[in-house]
Amino acid sequence: MKKKELAILLERVDDIPEPDADREQYSTPATVASELLYFAFMNGDIEDQVVYDLGCGNGILGIGAKVLGARAVIGIDSDGMAIEVALQNCKRLGVEVAFTKCDVRLVEGKGDTVVMNPPFGAQRKNRHADRIFLEKAFEIAPVVYSILNEGSESFLRSFMPSAVIHRFPVAFPLKRRFWFHKKDKKFIPVDIYRVERM
Secondary structure (H helix, E strand, O other), X not given: XXXXXXXXXXXXXXXXXXXXXXOOOOOOOHHHHHHHHHHHHHOOOOOOOEXXXXXXXXXXXHHHHHHOOOOEEEEEEOXXXXXXXXXXXXXXXXXXXXXXXXXXXXXXXXXXXXXXXXXXXXOHHHOOHXXXXXXXXXXXXXXXXXXXXXXXXXHHHHHOOOOEEEEEEEEEEEEOOOOOOOOOEEEEEEEEXXXXXX
């Protein structure tokens, strides 16, 4: 499957109906999800691999990983409504992903690859959430693909000094979602990272 075909397929994934601003529940756009997943696929980190999707939300990354041939995909989110939506999306698209409602800090298990669009820790109630997700991701797998704020590479290098880091910049189209958003659509510069523990 080509990247454009994957993006078109992922456009069919429904969003969470009532997202929570404090949890930073921003849906990953299909274009950005397909960029991350294809980046991982081309590096041999999806096909026939066990993939974890941390903070899976509506399941878009996990579903895409399964479509690209992951052996197994485990999606984790602490929001029960998100898990319900993710399960419905799987059923409609005919893919099988094991979704579990769980605080990311309590996740146990091992995989080959983690894919995630974690909260950036921008909301007061969610400070350092990105660090919590990264710590757990590297407990689970040696290779992590993550969407982070533009310019996060120095933080990643201090956090994982011996890791091999590759950065892929993208524009994240952010639709008006919460009361504090002023525009109908805004493009946020973000980076997709591939981080491999050495």
